[in-house]
Amino acid sequence: xxxxxxxxxxxxxxxxxxxxxxxxxxxxxxxxxxxxxxxxxxxxxxxxxxxxxxxxxxxxxxxxxxxxxxxxxxxxxxxxxxxxxxxxxxxxxxxxxxxxxxxxxxxxxxxxxxxxxxxxxxxxxxxxxxxxxxxxxxxxxxxxxxxxxxxxxxxxxxxxxxxxxxxxxxxxxxxxxxxxxxxxxxxxxxxxxxxxxxxxxxxxxxxxxxxxxxxxxxxxxxxxxxxxxxxxxxxxxxxxxxxxxxxxxxxxxxxxxxxxxxxxxxxxxxxxxxxxxxxxxxxxxxxxxxxxxxxxxxxxxxxxxxxxxxxxxxxxxxxxxxxxxxxxxxxxxxxxxxxxxxxxxxxxxxxxxxxxxxxxxxxxxxxxxxxxxxxxxxxxxxxxxxxxxxxxxxxxxxxxxxxxxxxxxxxxxxxxxxxxxxxxxxxxxxxxxxxxxxxxxxxxxxxxxxxxxxxxxxxxxxxxxxx
Numbered sequence: 001x002x003x004x005x006x007x008x009x010x011x012x013x014x015x016x017x018x019x020x021x022x023x024x025x026x027x028x029x030x031x032x033x034x035x036x037x038x039x040x041x042x043x044x045x046x047x048x049x050x051x052x053x054x055x056x057x058x059x060x061x062x063x064x065x066x067x068x069x070x071x072x073x074x075x076x077x078x079x080x081x082x083x084x085x086x087x088x089x090x091x092x093x094x095x096x097x098x099x100x101x102x103x104x105x106x107x108x109x110x111x112x113x114x115x116x117x118x119x120x121x122x123x124x125x126x127x128x129x130x131x132x133x134x135x136x137x138x139x140x141x142x143x144x145x146x147x148x149x150x151x152x153x154x155x156x157x158x159x160x161x162x163x164x165x166x167x168x169x170x171x172x173x174x175x176x177x178x179x180x181x182x183x184x185x186x187x188x189x190x191x192x193x194x195x196x197x198x199x200x201x202x203x204x205x206x207x208x209x210x211x212x213x214x215x216x217x218x219x220x221x222x223x224x225x226x227x228x229x230x231x232x233x234x235x236x237x238x239x240x241x242x243x244x245x246x247x248x249x250x251x252x253x254x255x256x257x258x259x260x261x262x263x264x265x266x267x268x269x270x271x272x273x274x275x276x277x278x279x280x281x282x283x284x285x286x287x288x289x290x291x292x293x294x295x296x297x298x299x300x301x302x303x304x305x306x307x308x309x310x311x312x313x314x315x316x317x318x319x320x321x322x323x324x325x326x327x328x329x330x331x332x333x334x335x336x337x338x339x340x341x342x343x344x345x346x347x348x349x350x351x352x353x354x355x356x357x358x359x360x361x362x363x364x365x366x367x368x369x370x371x372x373x374x375x376x377x378x379x380x381x382x383x384x385x386x387x388x389x390x391x392x393x394x395x396x397x398x399x400x401x402x403x404x405x406x407x408x409x410x411x412x413x414x415x416x417x418x419x420x421x422x423x424x425x426x427x428x429x430x431x432x433x434x435x436x437x438x439x440x441x442x443x444x445x446x447x448x449x450x451x452x453x454x455x456x457x458x459x460x461x462x463x464x465x466x467x
Contacts, residue, residue, distance in 0.1 A: 061387065062404065062417035063100035065093075071394065071408045075115040077124075080399035082138055083406055084124050085413055086112020092126050094138055097404055100415060104141030108134055118180045123203060125186050127175035131155065133188050135203045145206035147188070147199075151175060154190050154197050181227035185209055187244055189223060189230070196221055198230055198244060212247035216240065220267070224274040229295055231277055233268050239279055239291075241298040251298025255281055255291065266310050270295055271320035276336055278323060280310040290314055290325055292336065302339045317358035318400070322378070324356055324365060331356065331367060333378050345376040355395045359418075360402040368393035373407040373414075387414060 065085070073086040082103065085093045092112055094104045110128035117124050123144060127133050132148040155173050173192030180186045184204060190197045196218040200209040214221075217235035223244065224230075230242045233255075241251040266280035266288075277293040288310040292302040306327045315324045322342060323334045333343040347367045357366045364384075365376045373393045375385040391409040398405050405416040 060417050062098075062415040064415070065095060065100055065102075065413045066411060070410050071413060072112045073115045074395055074397060074406055074408055074413060075117065076397060076399045076404075076406070077117040077121040077138065078119055078400055079121050080401045080403060081121060082117070083413070083415070084115045084117070084126075085408075086115055086126060092124075092136070094124065094141065095413075097399060097415065103139060104136070106134075106136050106141040106143065108132075113174060114176070114178045116178045116180055116186065118186075118203070119182055123180075125178045125180065125188075125203065127178045127188065129174060131174050131190070133175055133178055133186075133201065133206075135186070135206070145202075145204060147201050147206040147208075150199060150201070150206075150208055151188075151190050155192075158192060158195050177221070177223045179223045179225060179227045185227075187223050187227040187230075189221060191218070191221065194218060194235075196232060198223075198242075198247075200227075200244060210245065210247065212242065212244075222268050222270055224270045224295060225272050226274055228274065229270070231268055231270065231295075231298070233279060239268070239277070239293065239298060241277070241293075241295075250296070251293075253291070253293050253298045253300050255279065257281075257283055257289065267314055269314060269316065271316035271336070272318045273320040275320045276316065276323075278314050278316070280314055280325070282309040288327070290323070292323070292339070302336075304334065304339060315356045315358060317362035318360040318398075319362065322358065322362045324358065326356065331365065331376075333365070343378045343381055345378070345381045347374070347376075355393065357396045357398050357405075359398050360400060364398075364402075366396040366398065366405055366407070368396050368407065371409070375405065375416075385416070387416065389414070 071085060071087055075084045076082070081097055083095045083097055085095060090109050090111065091105055091107050092115070093102055095101065096103055108126055108128050110130035110132065112126050113129055114127035115124065117138070122138055123135050124138050125133055125135050131151040132146060134146050135144045136142060137144055158173060173190055175188050176191045177189040178186060184202065185200050186203050188199050188201055190199070194217050196214040198212045201207065202209055214232055216232065218232045219235055221230060221232040227244055230244050232240050234240060237255045239253045239255060240249055242248065243250050266282060268279045270277050274295050277295045277298070278290055279293070280288065280290045282288055288306040288308055290304045290310060291300055293300050304325065306325070308327055310325060310327065316322070316336070320336055323336045325332050325334065329346060331345040331347055332341060333345070334340065335342050345365055345367065347369055355368050363378055365378055367374055367376065370392055371389050373387050373389070373396050374383055376382065377384050387407065389409040389412060391411065393407055393409055396405065396407045403418055405418060407414050407416065
C-alpha cells in the first residue's frame with residue numbers, strides 16, 4: 001500500500017511544470033526535524049514531570065482517631081474495608097476505613113501483641129499479652145472462641161523442664177505470631193526467647209488441630225501470610241523451614257560467612273506473597289548481610305553485603321518484587337530476584353527499630369522517624385508527603401489496595417487518603433501531566449508547521465514533500 005501511494009505522489013510531482021520545479025533553488029525549511037523535535041520535547045517534558053515531582057498523588061488526612069489508651073498494634077483486613085486497633089488499655093477497636101466510624105469494640109483484658117484478619121474479613125484473631133488468642137466477629141465484636149488453656153499448658157511444660165535442671169531461664173513466654181490459613185483455622189506461635197511451639201487452632205472452637213514443638217534453641221521465627229510455612233533462626237547459625245500442617249522440615253540454610261563471624265541475628269521475615277524469606281545478620285568488623293532464601297525450600301539465592309550492621313527490620317513490597325533495607329541513614333531498595341539496586345531513600349536516623357512499609361505496587365515507601373511519618377517515591381527517592389504526630393510514630397501500614405496509609409503514635413491513629421474521591425477521572429496526577437505534555441507537544445507541532453509555511457511563502461517557494 002505504501003509503495004502504491006509513493007508512486008502516485010511521484011507521478012503528480014513529475015506532471016508539474018518544469019519551471020515550478022526549477023524555481024526550488026533555495027532549500028525550504030525541513031519538516032521532519034521539526035516533527036521529531038516537537039515529539040521529543042513532549043516526551044521529555046512528560047518524563048520530567050514524573051521525575052520532578054509533578055506526578056505526586058494528592059495525599060490528605062482522611063481522619064484521626066484518639067484511642068485514649070496506648071495504641072499497640074494496627075492491621076488492615078485483607079479487603080481494606082476495616083482497620084483493627086489494639087491497645088495496651090486491654091481492648092480492640094474495629095474501624096471502618098473510609099469513614100473512621102467505630103464498628104465494634106471488644107474487651108480482651110490484655111495488651112494486643114498481634115492482630116490478624118481471616119481471608120474473607122469476617123473474623124479477627126487477637127493475640128494478647130496474657131498468652132491468649134481470641135477470635136472476634138469483625139462486624140459485631142462478639143467473641144467467637146478463646147484459646148488460653150493450650151498456651152498455658154505449653155508454658156507449664158516449659159517451666160517443668162526448667163525445674164528439672166535445664167540451664168535455660170524461665171522467660172514466661174507469649175504468642176508472637178497469629179495468621180489465618182485459607183480455611184477455618186489459624187496458626188499461632190508460642191515463644192519464650194528460646195523454646196518455640198507452633199499450633200494450628202480451629203477458629204470456631206478454639207481447639208487444637210495440630211502442634212509442633214521445636215527441638216533447637218530458637219532466637220526468632222516467623223510464619224508466612226497464608227500460614228503454610230514457618231521459619232526459625234536457630235542458635236546453631238541455621239535457618240530451618242517447616243511445613244506447618246505436617247510439622248515436617250522442608251529446608252535448612254546456614255548463616256555462616258566464610259570470612260567473618262556472626263555477632264547477632266537481626267530480623268527474619270517472609271515476603272507477603274510467601275515466595276521469599278529474608279534474614280539479616282550482623283558480622284564482625286561492623287559489617288552486615290541480608291540473606292535471601294526461597295520460601296518453599298530455604299535455598300539461598302542471594303547475599304547482600306552492607307557497610308553497617310542491619311539493626312532495623314527489612315521489608316518486602318506486597319508482591320515480593322522489592323526489598324527495603326535500612327543501612328545507616330539510608331533505606332536501600334533492591335529487586336528481590338536479581339539483587340539489583342532499584343533506588344534509595346534518605347530517612348536519617350530512625351529512633352529505635354523504625355517502621356517501614358511498602359505500598360502494594362512498590363511505588364511508594366512509608367517510613368517513620370521520631371514524631372514524623374513520611375512517604376517517599378521509590379524511583380526518585382523524593383519525599384512526597386509527611387505528617388507529624390505529638391509523640392513518636394510506632395507503626396505505618398498501607399491498605400492492601402494502596403488507597404490508605406495508617407500511622408499511629410501512642411494515642412492517635414491517623415488515616416491518610418492516597419487517592420481522594422473528589423479528584424479528576426485520571427487515576428493519578430501522573431496520567432494528567434502526561435496528557436498535558438502530550439497536548440503541549442501537539443500544539444508546538446501545529447505552530448511550528450504554520451511558521452515553516454510562512455517562511456517558505458516568503459521565499460516564494462512552493463512546498464513539496466521530499467521524495
